[in-house]
Amino acid sequence: MGLVLEQVTKSFGGLRAVGGVSFTVGDKVIFGLIGPNGAGKTTVFNLVTGVYKPDSGAIAFGGVDLVALKPAQIAGAGVARTFQNIRLFGQLTVVENLLVACELQKKAHLASAVLRLPAHYEDERAMHERATELLRIFDLHEMADEAPTSLPYGDQRRLEIARAMMLGPSILLLDEPAAGMNYGEAEGLKTQIRWLRDTFGVAIVLVEHNMQVVMGVCEELHVLDHGETIAHGTPDEIRKHPKVLAAYLGEDEEAPSVRAAVEEASNPALPDVEPSPRAAGEADAATAPPRAEKLSEPELADLSRELTRSLERGLAAPDADDEGLAEPGAKEPAAVEAVEVVTAPPAPPARVDPEVAPSAPDVSALDGGWGSEPEAPARDAHANGVDKGSNGVGPHGDDDPHKKEGG
């Protein structure tokens, strides 16, 4: 049966974030949901997981109507997810983060915990075993008692996936798992995603900007733009789809120069540029300077001009960042005027979006993903041992001596 969306729409204020999207994710499929910033991808995730309720349309998973369920019940129905901006429980230890996800499966309830009945111990033991096993699989077991906030960024992302897997889901929604990862880490992620599917038999839906990952791992792609479906097919079909190219690269004349600048920026040395260990997504400013140093003066000026222009547009339309349109502040009287602007001009090309452009992996990904063979550089990277930060899950991670660095 899988996950079925039928004509799902969702508006925030006057803005149509998702307009009549339909798709089906079969069992054990790796499914990519892509599109430029603001296309409504994360909103689709939020609709599936019950964070928002759709205005119309149907969402079902394995024959169960998800629209009627609360988020926790949807999690219980076998739909697990991760978040774009990592949402771990910072005050709980790493292992506790996983244990929380067991609450639903527990047979013993509060009363037996208070009375300390055998069922309580049985449960605790079973939960711990599972958690330990998963931590081992995700190569996090040595940090079990540490605070998740002290982990490097990549580990945090994997911890979030481990937590989601603790639910024993049938489908896993990953929201930009490669954000902030460097080239090598992204390669590792691809292996991990495939491995997850093969080992646990879960279907995986991927929202991702990193084309290296999307094109390399997805079996089916669904492309959204401005909340509407513009294409659906295999990666090869999507790569050539004219509408997709238009949506991603934009049609206005600025695009080529921007592309040139960005491509220039993504020189081969990039994979070595480690994203700052803490939340690279938030720390764009921290990762930007080292890259800028690699540009020549005129290029730098060019790039900064483009960025300024797109920033200005971004400010005129503050909700243009990805899923920012989900910001319900849009309903506040004060913000309404601003929202109206969003609907007018299409957002600037995704690649110069202030949020995406300065993040190294995305740039290199676009470089490798569109046009050239995506797999070739990957093999190179492996051969050269560039990806010492890959922290591979399972098959890859276990024999990598460098995986602990920074941990």
Added chain:
Amino acid sequence: MNILEAVFTGITQGAMIALVALGYTMVYGVLKLINFAHSEVFMMAAYFGLVFLSLLIGDVSAVNGIVSPEAASSTFAGVFGALRGHPLAAAAAATVLAMLAASALGIGVERVAYKPLRGRGKGALVRVTPLVTALGMSVLLQNLAQLLFTARFRPYPQVLSGEVQVPGLGAITSSRALILGASIIVMIGLELIVKRTWFGKAMRALSANEEAARLMGVRTSRVISMTFALGSSLAALGAVLFCLDQSQVYPTMGVVIGTRAFVAAVLGGIGSITGAMLGGLLIGIIGELVKLTDYSGGVDVLVFLVLILVLLVRPAGLLGSTRTEKV
């Protein structure tokens, strides 16, 4: 017509409640914080008004124990002596003074209890900590009033006597007419301030996104202080008007009126200024209509039930908008 009269009284009551509710709603709009201390600022303002009014009309019997008669005659007599014998002018001057004093108090509360917390705290404490300090300030002010003014009920000098003829309604007391008139003017003024002035724009910007507002050059601290000052002075206006009509001041009056005003703000949609006015009017009218029935003592019970009902049916209030968290 009994009911018509009750509705009219309810409107005047409601206008007064709305003035207090505005303070809750404005602070909530800007800081996303329920300012528990607001009801106590209201109470303190009633005392301020009492003290100023007593001094201005030269009758300190109501404030005995707070102001000694000698001090009253020496300091104020010369300055405000001119107002003696003009009770209306004295009342107006006392109201303005009380509003100023309450503004200062409101800003003080913000500086002491909320400002040090802003942008601090970690994890789960972020939400609860300001609530604790808000509550702490509320308890502090209430007990301070008890220490300063004692727990006894103090009568307000009755400066507004007489009645006004209103076509269609007959005679109403002039204090009620004044409440109504003043409230309408203030609410229109507030609407203009919020919609038309720089301060109003800054306030709304702050409400929508504090970080962005700061980046755009809004001095957030100052706007927050001004919001507190504005809210507190409105509460002071409500307090003095209320006391001129109901004529009693006591340290726990803030709890009683404050709860009603808060319910009014929630009913109308907390964060929405028009909502607070509407909620205030509704609460006022409901309260007066209940008084017509046998359960006249049950006003607060009913107000509470209204609150629960609103939360169940329409949590964002009548005019409010739901804010869902960005994921």
Added chain:
Amino acid sequence: MARGQAGKSGGLRWSRLAVGAGVLGVALLCDLYLADFVHDSSIRQLFMLAACNVLVASSLNVINGMAGQFSIGHAGFVGLGGYTSAVIASNLHEMLGGGEPTFARSFIVVPVCLLASATLAGIFGFLVGLPSLRLRGDYLAIVTLGFAEIFRLVIATAQAGEDGSPIARALSRLGGQNGYMGIDNQGIPLYAGPFWVFGLAFVLGVVAWRIKFSGWGRALRALREDEIAAAAVGVDPTRYKVTSFVIAAVGAGVAGGLMAIMRDGTPIVNPDNYNFQASFDAITMVILGGSGSVTGAAIGGVFITFSIKAIEQVQATSAVQALRREFESLDLNALRMIVYALVLVLLMVVRPEGLLGERELFQKRRGGRGGSGPDAPRAGAKAEAA
């Protein structure tokens, strides 16, 4: 944590049972002989009141500390329990033939009273908690405040003539502003001796501890931090919050019920015992000790009880009485509240997590991290026994 404990839980359970039996035995001895050792009944009252307040604090701690919500009307639930227990105890006493409240009879009266108190408080907890906990945390604060005030006002102002509605007549029999003094104003029979008070304080303290260090407590901590993420892993925010609120209300009901029929206590329940100040005292107990810490709540409960008593003592001294004649407005209790409020505000600015934070007094620290105290059930049992 609990890993590996299943294996040795056999021996562990026996030692725990022994500790429990020991504590109850001590409580039993207190019940029988405390009056012989401590002759001053006001001292005995103080100790038992402290135990009751520990219950008040640890029940509030479930919702304010563990669940990270903010209830400021705890006194309402305490009062609900108090009145329920007082009325039932009086009627049962009458049915059992009156006379002195004996220890043997307390085994009938006290459980019935407390069960009724707990149930009623729990029902009202659910009614109040469900609508407000579905929404932002601040709503709970104001709704609980409203609930407590209304409970107090309804009782204090209830006075109906014979022609009033049945509800009004029933309410008016609770004595209104003067308080309820049992049937025919002969006083509430004070059945709950030290055995019940100390015993229940111990047992419910252990329950609070186990709630905190169970999967439930872990889920609450997760919820407190990030509701959306918690919901995404199957922790239903509303269900967990409402249940913990009901647990808190039930605990408050039991505490109130105990206080109302506490031996050496006053044979009267008065609406003024359950005013906002009482709620604020409860909040202070929890926050001073450290939000979320069970032992912290206990420390806070004892400290606040003693300080209130101390103020009363000082207030009664002749020197203060003389001062009061001089300065009419001198009210030491108001002064105490001001000091507490100041301390609370200052604490929030300087050390928002309170004295212990979320840590426990007798807890092994692991991994060098405080705050998220991992499971330490054995240490807990000892802590409570100590």
